[in-house]
Amino acid sequence: MVKFQKPVNLNGQELRDELRAQGIAISDKRSAISVDENGDLFLEINQKDESKAAGIVANHNGTTMPPEPTLADKLLSVGVNIDDLKSALGLS
DSSP states (O other), X not given: OEEEEOOSSOOHHHHHXXXXXXXXXXXXXXXXXXXXXXXXXXXXXXXXXXXXXXXXXXXXXXXXXXXXXXXXXXXXXXXXXXXXXXXXXXXX
């Protein structure tokens, strides 16, 4: 585990994607990114990638709002899919 200063807006999945885009391997395990009681960020990465990751972490500004659900997501939340809706409306 390598220690960094936690970004103000931390989004674990986005940070993983940013690290991987720069060739830094990090696991999908939840424990691969953690924040301790002091607010320090710990990443389960190779020690040799520390300096490269430091810049990525420093520039990270993660999305803190969940994405807006799509129409398909909204329909699925009530047990309907788009094909069912089209069929019910006589569109297929």
